[in-house]
Amino acid sequence: MNLTLKIWRQKNNKEKGKMVTYKVQDISDDMSFLEMMDVLNEELLKKGEEPVAFDHDCREGICGMCSMYINGHPHGPERTTTCQLHMRSFKDGDTITIEPWRAKGFPVVKDLVVDRSAFDRIIQAGGFVSVNTGVSVDANEIPIAKDVASEAMDAATCIGCGACVAACKNASAMLFVSAKISHLGLLPQGKTEKNRRVQRMIAQMDAEEFGACTNTGACAAECPKSISLVNIARMNREYFAAKVASEA
């Protein structure tokens, strides 16, 4: 199939960017979206032009590195990561608009690449369990109820790609932060530090200037890992409880 691509080009963080139109020919249905981008970049290289910079790593839908805002949706029209999006989701002659994640907390590095280290700093603020790991313990030594384990695992599927921030009209990071708070706070190893964790992570989230939640639900609707709004409600509960009752 033949496609028209409108892609955000921006040299670096300092310079202004703009949308540039490209044409690609003979794209196969079976290609992934990133392979289609590779085809475009090869052609640009042949012509002596600067290829389009975009983030990618595992190309298996598990690392959270790819980050394109395609036709008005993070990771495009299917509910998956950009690397797992295939060209069969588009038709011959389509125009595809590709933009970087737009958020104050995610400054553009180049073209479609944004700096997501704000998420790392939020994790560094409290998204961990501070116990000495030592040797691995026997399985089932710490009993965890199945439903609790499932809830924690559901939250733990968050790959930190930032689609929630990209989808939210307020560029709010609450789905990401709440997934981490739930995943750690539900399990016995992480419970001990949950008051400190929720307060520190939210303070860092605010310091990174992500917006506030207005419960539109766009984040959960777009999340490639189907993280639920239940996590945001849990984060709200834990935050207010920690603020009211904790010593620290």
Added chain:
Amino acid sequence: MNWVVKTLTSTLGRKLIMALTGAFLSLFLVVHLIGNLQLLKDDGGMAFNIYADFMGHNPLIQTVSILNFTFIILHIITSVILTRLNNKARPVSYAYDGKSSAWSSRNMGILGTVILIFLVVHLSNFWGKSKLTTFEAGSYVPYVTYGEATMQNLYDVVAISFQEWWLVALYVVSMIGLAFHLSHGFISMFQTLGLNHSKYNFVIKIVGYEFAILVPAMFAAIPVFMFLNLQGGLLYLFAGIGVLALVVGAMVSNGHKQQLAV
């Protein structure tokens, strides 16, 4: 800064202020509605006037009304601060924005502005006339005597106002705005307070939508009924509202079932 101020000025704290003031204002709507439905009683306005006189002079009610005004202002100020912060969080907007949420949830500010404009008109029409003018100084509000008691005849003020078709139309349009505002706000309040649980979500959803549609519908019915001279039409109103409640209930539970099937 102590911890209370810190908490209430965080992104989550500001959400909490929106939710708690919103909860109070929703409760106010119920009380205000029950009182005002007496306008449709076919007694020449006696029940309504006695009720309005009681509400206007009872010290407890007066204190609550100050709280009510405070919360309206707090709700507005917090929403303005939040909107400004949220806009700052996305300095460059998308060229192509796909929108994956309900229109009302994204436009609470527009809906809120409709309600604010309505409040200004509504308050200057009734509350302002009752409180800020006196009969002696050429008040708009006449007096009426029931037995021993003389009081303002607010019923007359309302009845005369609702002879104007454009004012009735403004009320109906504003109540539609309120319905959309509540359709997001009421349910959203529970999520902000951390109440999101598979056992209770259906109840929250159904109560939320019933509240968001029935309360504004009954409010809108008052000027419409008075314009059409359907005093004593309370029975018709309740019958209509009952049917509406069933329709809303059926639609919400159908939508809920389809959502579960996905």
